[in-house]
Amino acid sequence: MASVISIVIFLLGAFAITLLPIARYPQITPPAVTISANFPGASAEDAAQAVAAPIEQQLASLQGMLYYASTSSSDGTTTITVTFDVSRNQDLAAVDVQNAVKLAEPQLPAAVRTNGVTIIKANTDILGAVALKSTDPRYDALYLANYMKLYVVDELKRVPGMGDATPFPLRDFSMLLRLDPSKMAQLGVTVGDVSAAVQEQNATNPAGRLGREPSPPGTQFTLPITTLGRLQTVDQFKDIIVRATPAGGLVRVRDIGDVVLGALSYDLEGRLNGGQAAMALMSTRPGANALAVKQGVVARMTELAKSFPKGVTWAIPFDTTPFVTASIKEVLLTLFEAMLLVTAVVFLFLQSWRATLIPMLAVPVSVTGTFLGLYVLGMSINVLTLFGLVLAIGIVVDDAIVVIENVERIMATEGLPARLAADKAIRQVASALVAIVLVLCAVFVPVAFIGGVKGELFKQFAVTIVISVVLSGIVALTLTPALCGLLLKEAVEVNTTGFFGWFNRLFDRGRGRYVRAVGGVLRRPVTFSAAFVAVVVLAGLFWLRTPTAFIPIEDKGYMALSVQLPDAASLQRTRAVVGRVEEVLHGEPAVRNMVELIGLDILSGRASANNTATIFVNVKPWDERGPHDALDSIAARVNAKLGAMREANAFSFNLPEVPGLGATAGVEINLQNRSGMDVREFAQRVQEFRQATAQLPASAGLNSAFRASVPQVYVTVNRESAKARGVSLSDLFGTMQAFLSDLYINDFNLFGKTYRVQAEAQQQFRQQPSDIGRLYVRGTGGAMIPLSALTTLSYRSAPTILSRFNGFTSAQFTGAPKAGRSTGELLDEVEGLVQTQFANAGIGVSYSGQSYQERVSSGDAALVFALGLILVFLVLAAQYESWSVPFAVLLGVPFGVLGALLGIWIRGEPNDVYFQVGMIAVVGLAAKNAILIVEFANELRGHGMPLREAALEAARERLRPILMTSFAFILGVLPLMLASGAGAASRHSIGTGVFAGMLFATSVGIFFIPLFFQIIRGAVDRRRAGHVAPSTGDA
Template sequence: MPSFFIDRPIFAWVVAILISLCGTISLLNMGIESYPNIAPPQVVVTATYPGASADTTEKTVTQVIEQQLTGIDHLLYFSSASSSSGTATVTLTFETGTDPDIAQVQVQNKVSLATPRLPSEVTQQGVVVAKSNPDFLMFVALTSSNPTIDGNRLTDIVSSQVLDQIARIPGVGSTRQLGSEYGMRVWLNPDKLRGYGLSATDLRNALSTQNVQFAAGSIGTDPAVDGQGFSATVSAEGRFTSAEEFSDIILRANNDGTVVRLKDVARVELGPQTYGFNAQWNGTPTGSFGVQLLPGANALDVANAVRAKMAELAKSFPDGVTWFAPYDTTKFVTISIEEVVHTLVEAIILVFLVMLLFLQNFRATVIPTLVIPVALLGTFLGLSPLGFTVNQLTLFGMVLAIGIVVDDAIVVIENVERIMSEEGLSPKEATRKAMGQITGAVIAITVVLAAVFVPSALQPGASGIIYKQFALTIAVSMGFSAFLALSFTPALCATILKPTHDHKKNIVYRKFNQVFDWVQGTYSGHIGSAVRHAPRWMVVFVLIAVVMGFLFVRLPTSFVPDEDQGYALAIVQLPPGSSIARTEKVMTDMRSIILKDPSVEGVFQISGFSFVGSGENVGMNFIRLKDWDQRDLTATQIIQQMNGKMQAVRDATIFVVNLPTIRGLSQFGGIDMYLQARAGQSRAELQQARNILLGAASQNKALVGIRPNTLEDAPLLQLQVDRTQAQSMGLSVSDIYTAIQLTLAPVYINDFQYGGRVKRVMLQADAPYRMGTDAFEHIFTPSGLASSSSSSTSSTATGGTVASASTGLDAAMIPLSTVVSSKWTMAAPTLNRYNGYSAVEIVGNEAPGYSTGQAMGIVEGIVNDKLPKGFGYDWTGQSYQEILSGNSSTLLLALSVVIVFLCLSALYESWSIPVSVLLVVPLGILGTVVFSMLRGLPNDIYFKIGMITVIGLAAKNAILIVEFAVEQQQEGKTLREGIIEAARLRLRPILMTSLAFILGVFPLAISTGAGANSRHAIGTGVIGGMLFATFLGLLLIPVFYVSVRRLLGDKLDEVSHNMPKPGHDPDGDGPHGGPSNGPSGGGNPSTTIVPHAPNVGDVTHFDSDPRRGTDRP
């Protein structure tokens, strides 16, 4: 193939241009995101049991559904929550890559089996099965500079004009409003009701019967009388539309012509339909909502669509109302991608400078510089059909690929330049001869580097997605690199290069050449000594391997590094039973502290809602940090400082935490586990075990912020009806609880029209009448026993009668305090289960200087050593994925080495040569481990990817030397002479390619800004591994080759052939004639083992005699 393109350079240019054009089109059509769809898909089952407690909901709904969740394909784990509002939620998490639609159907089928066993109240409400994405893409907030528009009005604008439009955007899974739209609030006064002899039930009935919509019909329509000349529709009064109309509702008409209206016993206003939420930006009220993605949707595309739709909707907002996104995860995505692109450009520049320094020829340097963009664009062309996106992982692979791509080009150019200089051939002939020598090496390097990533591409789970992004990116780039090295690069060499002339070089080149000549001479002497004393150096190598293994197992483990995403999250929880007013006070105190921090741009505060749960005693703060280049501290440092400052806030527990690096795996960064009662222990015993765990964790310096991810038990007022007393007074239990509900709870009555939308009418007692246990003294209900002394009656608006205030009113209206007693107790707002066991979720973080793997190990030790028998644990979310990743890492490394060995064995038709190549691997791993330790980096996924990359590149250097050693032996040199000469000849290209790769990766290791921690993780390990593999490998590769060939020679190869080979000297007594036992002809000579050299003998077999201490001349 090279000869074809050498003779047809224009054809080579056309191919390169077509690759570039198609790659550019593919790049423009690929989505952009921070990470691919790594989070496992989830399906959520939701059921509601109105009026049930958390305990009742768990026993009658949650457990019934859970018992059917068996035999579902690809199910990883499931968790459930039963709330005091009667809501049961079961979340099922599936393996990454599972089709969420199929998963949803399977879950739906299982739930249908449980439906007949559910309470009828639950089935009437319906059981919903839906795909879920628990993570918020962004929050959008409306603010107003118009003083007449308050937070409630802004919230209603969101509900009426915005929310439905946003929910229709493709890719939006759901929206969550932080607040409520307007409703018609009827605030009743129980004392006035009693004064008029009315009950709350009378109000409800009046609202239901008078606020109605009727279809009145029409006149003059068929069938009609003869001669009817017209027809018309009849319209009747519809539902009320204003507070004034509701206020005039008639509750009772008296015989004297007077009436009792709603405004006489209640206050009517247009207000929030529900209360308990409040969202503010830097203390300014907002109308806000959150946006969640559909599983598999592209975050950047959806966020752009949301922003575009908001800009369109803003045109119809009232004057003074504007919108912005106080929390937007895509800002980090965009900037982190830009940072990697900058790193990519920096890498290309550094690689160019290294090549120019070594080649000292601008024409020669231009060639690989032209190849780089073609190969990278070709990579996008190959990745697009695979469904890949432009993300941090694929771009990291591109950065690594730059060094690999120029490797192939440099190998070609350096060899062409050497032949032109030494043999005086023209560029075209030198290129032709050079390609004949190195085609085999290029193919071998490509196969090895591509093969080393094959096991990682087959890994399951979230870690497998990450591995696959790197593996296929580098493998595809290697394929294009090899193709271009055998086509475009030779064509460029034959046409661009010029014969060398002995013109005087500049001082930089002269000084560099002097230093390099000295290095080359010194190196040749050292490797000669090393080869002569190979056993000693093999002992040193064994010690290096032992040290490598020792350090490797001591390296702390993790999943992915925490990132500075430009936000911090502050979780607030007040004592159980705290009101929203107390929560607001704490949030105000927090805001004053947060905004004083010079690294903070603003804070988005939500009262009444948190990832822990919803309630008046919880809150959440999204702290927006200034851009990365505008502050000196990282998010981790800011979080550490802020946790200390929050100690000054009284009356609340506050944790400031980082956001998870990979969205959708967990709600927070750090560790995440469920403590389970596996022996059927009670909830109280589980709580006690939880407290033991939390107490022990608080004493360990490696753990910080270990806490339960749930609401604490809250005060509960337990009511008890004296049924005997109630019966004697003519009261039914239903009447009693209806009166209580209509007074204390916001009850939905019916609907009304406002602003072009249907909204709700809500009935509830005014605030002063539901502030304490004395509320029951103000709640009255009519007795079923009519007073015999009643002398006058009046009609109610609903057609009933009530006793007049002067004739038996006290006998007819019974205060509930006479039949209802109450007592305070504590109850869990939410009960959790995990994989079928009662459980409590525990989350937290590792202390600075420790890894998540170490933190997880410590927590496991506490559970195993300090908790009573019968309690267990399961990791979930990101921690679960870390366990899966760690379990497969050793196998992954071993498989990578095995596949490289098999590929080399097939290429060289030898079992021994691959051994000498792969012995360099521990050197690279040692460098990766040492450099990671020096920077305090753990053994995470990026470390493993870097290590696998180093395995391939270290083997590449060894291949370059071994390949030429084989050629030198073909020319008649001894084993030792051949390897020394090969090492000397390949020193320059090895140093050039290795330094080009190292400097190409160097920007990753020193980068700052968004996503820097991930870049550090992969860059540091790769640089360390390549430094050790290059400089130690240059010395030890010849030792490995000579030692292995002397010790094994082709004895292993003979076993595979299972018969003696002609020319083989089994006794080592002397040379024999005849053909070599290696492969011959038919391919490139570089892919053969040493063939027979006439008049010299079988050099390989002679030198492989282990009884000989020196080579025979």
């Protein structure tokens, strides 16, 4: 029966493996909703005040919202991203945001309402980018961008698991009416005239049907009536009649300008390795299998490529899945190495392949069965669940080792046959096994009470450990005794020769010294109690002083670069600087591909500006790079070369470890203007803050794209003169918007899609500030009045991109700590700086991305440990039916905690999520060692053995299983601590803590456990005897 149960668990688990999704992380990215609006011709300040502010006022009370951030640009675009708690359903969140925007719509400008406000569910889990390139000059950037959107993007969106595929650059076709203001003034035509003419003549005009019912008798046909509706060709738009002249002539669009089929916007440009390209930036749906989505993309693009025009090719130049594949592969290799090391340790102690086979059979049943539990609970195969399995390998053999070690001891000392010895052994250790399983499960229960991203990370690990531990307990109570009776020999022979003989003699000598040392500890309770207090104090001090972080920064095989030119630099200048950056990157042999997004700044919330660019860089795989080509080394060399550039500020940065959790893997700090000071005064404070942060001990440099000194032309309208001359102010401002920006009139159809018809001035009329005065508006009596007669020009400074965070004007700073320092230290220093130097001026600080998660969850680990210890205490109290004896077990935990903290201190690692996850396991495993001694000593004491002798005998008899199980676990996690390649930083973090913690708990803590039992059980016995024992000094 036991064998059947184990086989069923194994088979179901193996089948579940084929069904589980694979990803680096589970779905832990906080859901986000993006609001986009356009206010044509508006400045960044105008867009922030007129668009962002009214919408933000309605967002503050949304359920589950963490924070919202908006970016308004000088091209009139406003983007607001609302980020929600990870537990919030994204669909419901989008509905809430949509309702909030509806409430704000009456306050928005008419032009914004006309263009429409877009609300989409943000898919921030970046998968990569598909690119189209052409070797045929006929297929230029405009053609490629529209081909991508028409024939590729929708196909990519249909790939199972695809969240979104966003075309870049967005160069939708547009019918551009490029007007000549001089000719319009000569002919007495205004922008309003052109707009009205296009709306009238470029319209769908239904004309009805002939012969429709009711009709006269004998009607033979019903004929629909059609006429020219929406125009489609350039010539048709050129022939639009704008007005009739007094002499009877007609003024057409061709008489006052030109018409071209162009792009909706030319503010963005996409390039691949220096050549023009059209991109589709892909992101996966929440919970999707990234590897399967990537395979689907390749299959779909391979099929689509068969119909591409000759000379058009495709590629995936930026891809995040190799890191997922490589990191999971490395963890699986670690899993295999851990199994080999655990097997070696077990064989070393048991010295029989038969005996070794028994506990090792528990591993595949427990580990494979864990996948069944993950499938039932809707989880995935990710690095966290695999980390849990690596630790579980060293844990799941423990229960079986305890059983088999006891069986062999009984066979050797009492001469019982294997079957009877197995039956007796399981009766002796069953309660201890149950206690160990319950303790290891109980220590993870508080994880369920942690919310946010950190809680989700903890839960993945905790659920994996709990499932595997429960299965290992079931196997130890059922399959292991049966295998002992079946496989063990009737007589147990102790090796006295060869390597095993030498090991046994060494172990016996070591055990003798250990027992004598424990005896010395038991004779000096005060001295060693004081030493224990010192251990507790040291553990507390190390916990408080160890730098904190959120998630280790990995070599993911890709990075990003930000390029910032001086204020007001043109797109042409930006393109030239990007070319120089490309030359620097080409000089790095490890660089494979560069995806250049000119005009886009992802560090400013994906705002568009002519003087910015973002470059995504993929490097060669880890096994093709030497030690000098680690991503940090490449970035350092690139930054050193870029630092010499005078034309721009360019630097590399790591993308966030959790996709979608902010813009960078470092810190994200939002300096807020909470006093309402003028934006230019705030800019001075931002500059002071930038200079102050450069002096912080933990800062490697913080960067911000906030600028308020961008040169701008300020137009002052003489409103009295305008009204006196019969000029409508709306016409005046509309003329400037149309000629200096663009005017959306209506739509036309092409290739089965709908595109915009826009009016704008020809290039030569929008180059210099003086060109503004050459624009004309109609006044009283139809007179055409130049704007130079109604306006005066001046120069001023203002921001081209204006950010707001939680309703306040803000400047976002991103950066990283110095080598050897943590993000937690840097955030603490920044917070102290703001409090001491800037708070009185009305400046505050808030956090976003990974920094937000790090700050809000900073106290969760201590709470988890405290609750875990309380639950362990309650479980042990129920097990021993005593409120006192459990303390003898729990007092062994500080040794594991101190050891783990010493380990990361020596190695220079911070106290991050992975370390804290490992610490929870150390707490349970340290308690397990204590249980083995306390359980046996308590039993001996119950049979009447004197207290000190019971503690010594328990230490002697339980040393072998403690060392066997502990070193099986310690060596099982050794591959984590020594890892290299993809995902090595995370493995170092979790491996170092559990290795050092269990090593210290095993090598030091086991000397104190008998003392704790003697003190506590002695106090219990004296209380039961009805008297208080005199104080005991050192013997």
